Amino acid sequence: MESPFLPLSCILISSCLLLTTVHAGSGYVYYDWTVSLSIRSPLGVPKQVIVINDMFPGPLLNATTNDVVSVNVRNHLPEPLLITWNGVQMRRNSWQDGVRGTNCPIQPGQNWTYSFQLKDQIGSFFYFPSLLLQKAGGGYGAIRVNNRKGIPIPFPQPAEDIDLLVGDWYNVHHRDLRQMLDQGRHLPRPDGILINGHGNFGPTVFLWRSGLTYRLRISNVGIRTSLNFRIQDHALLLVETEGSYTVKKYYSSLDIHVGQSYSVLVRAKNLTHGHSFYIFVSSRFTKYELLGLGVVHYPDSRMPPSGPIPTRPAPFDFGFSINQARSIKWDLDVGAARMNPQGSYHYGAINVSRTLILENGLVVGSNNRIRYTVNGVSFLHPDTPLKLADRFEMFDELKIVVPSFPDAPQTAETMKLQRMGASVVDVKWRDFYHLVFQNPLPNVQTWHLDGYNFFVVG
Numbered sequence: 001m002e003s004p005f006l007p008l009s010c011i012l013i014s015s016c017l018l019l020t021t022v023h024a025g026s027g028y029v030y031y032d033w034t035v036s037l038s039i040r041s042p043l044g045v046p047k048q049v050i051v052i053n054d055m056f057p058g059p060l061l062n063a064t065t066n067d068v069v070s071v072n073v074r075n076h077l078p079e080p081l082l083i084t085w086n087g088v089q090m091r092r093n094s095w096q097d098g099v100r101g102t103n104c105p106i107q108p109g110q111n112w113t114y115s116f117q118l119k120d121q122i123g124s125f126f127y128f129p130s131l132l133l134q135k136a137g138g139g140y141g142a143i144r145v146n147n148r149k150g151i152p153i154p155f156p157q158p159a160e161d162i163d164l165l166v167g168d169w170y171n172v173h174h175r176d177l178r179q180m181l182d183q184g185r186h187l188p189r190p191d192g193i194l195i196n197g198h199g200n201f202g203p204t205v206f207l208w209r210s211g212l213t214y215r216l217r218i219s220n221v222g223i224r225t226s227l228n229f230r231i232q233d234h235a236l237l238l239v240e241t242e243g244s245y246t247v248k249k250y251y252s253s254l255d256i257h258v259g260q261s262y263s264v265l266v267r268a269k270n271l272t273h274g275h276s277f278y279i280f281v282s283s284r285f286t287k288y289e290l291l292g293l294g295v296v297h298y299p300d301s302r303m304p305p306s307g308p309i310p311t312r313p314a315p316f317d318f319g320f321s322i323n324q325a326r327s328i329k330w331d332l333d334v335g336a337a338r339m340n341p342q343g344s345y346h347y348g349a350i351n352v353s354r355t356l357i358l359e360n361g362l363v364v365g366s367n368n369r370i371r372y373t374v375n376g377v378s379f380l381h382p383d384t385p386l387k388l389a390d391r392f393e394m395f396d397e398l399k400i401v402v403p404s405f406p407d408a409p410q411t412a413e414t415m416k417l418q419r420m421g422a423s424v425v426d427v428k429w430r431d432f433y434h435l436v437f438q439n440p441l442p443n444v445q446t447w448h449l450d451g452y453n454f455f456v457v458g
């Protein structure tokens, strides 16, 4: 990754950035967001939810390839705030990425304007607050990056695009969940599943018209639960995932892990016989079952949804999930952000510079407190964002940086000396890295790979 180019203060950046990153033909999108707490009861239990402009989920960030996006974020929360743009390739703007390693948090009562270009991107993504487990309180929303004029989408224009943000939900305040983790305890099981901020007691109702085709942009915005998504009596035609168009393929249900986004086309029924239909979202790989419901209504629907629940994979059928992931292929013949087909860059011919094997783990310390680790190191945040520290060559002063972060898992013995710290991997511009993830723990783990281009190869 490129060496960062950081002015002294995080506040100064946005204006110079606008001058340097705008390319001819790119548009501007401007948003003004106030982030605050509001009492909502998605599962029937009142909770302080993080809302943006009084909305939960937050407003749609709707833009087009190469647009420059500015988002003025006003923090009316009682705690510091950063918003991260999941799936957006920050490239030269990587310090706008809204994670603690790159950005100074926006302090309570302050505002800061993110500014980045959606260069060479299309697709469905979402944003969320990255600090202090605030994601468990809400504050998330959908991102759409539309095709530029002149580059056709590789399917007929749908009648409507619909964002579906699905995820597990806790009735407990995110502050109390955070406290559990800080005390070295595990998170409890979630209380339910939300679809667009609504639980089963007042499910989200979508009104569809017969014969039309809808594009659903579905993201798992939850904390920890993999989900299976299906719609009674309607097939899902997968067309895009996280910024790449896929070979079109029908699925009766889709596994969506935390952080993943998919676009599917759904053709509304010609004849409903007065029925309406359930959308089901159920937990995967859990001993308990959480179920989220939505409803599809048609103008002539007279009855609430009924009839057989569409089958779901068995809760611990890992093979289903892995085979489904393997069945998803890039469509190499169509353009996306550019005219030339997605397949014209031959990723298969890349020379890998270095392989990193990243293994998550946990250590149980004194008082039975747990800490999570990567290759034996448990991460500590330095007070200065790492990118600033790098720019000003302050790593030595930070003391807690682990510059010799190991490329492979280490035994407890070898890691004894340096068990906690801010892990840093030095990489070179234009190199390609092969990242292998290993999870020896008995539950599903999700990695947030931030700010750059990542391609799944196996």
Ligand SMILES: *[C@@H]1O[C@H](CO)[C@@H](O)[C@H](O)[C@H]1NC(C)=O
Residues within 6 Å of the ligand: 060, 062, 063, 064, 146
């Ligand atoms: C999103 O932006 C596109 C391109 O400017 C526009 O055509 C579309 O109507 C917008 N959608 C919404 C929901 O604002």
Ligand SMILES: *[C@@H]1O[C@H](CO)[C@@H](O)[C@H](O)[C@H]1NC(C)=O
Residues within 6 Å of the ligand: 011, 072, 111, 112, 113
């Ligand atoms: C804060 O918001 C004001 C508008 O109310 C804007 O003029 C200013 O540039 C914003 N400050 C930052 C640092 O983004």
Ligand SMILES: *[C@@H]1O[C@H](CO)[C@@H](O)[C@H](O)[C@H]1NC(C)=O
Residues within 6 Å of the ligand: 211, 270
């Ligand atoms: C539904 O209607 C569309 C357009 O009128 C037609 O092309 C399609 O074949 C119909 N589907 C069925 C199952 O009748």
Ligand SMILES: *[C@@H]1O[C@H](CO)[C@@H](O)[C@H](O)[C@H]1NC(C)=O
Residues within 6 Å of the ligand: 349, 350, 351
């Ligand atoms: C990989 O290395 C080979 C041999 O050095 C070279 O011919 C090839 O162009 C390289 N591939 C890429 C994509 O750089």
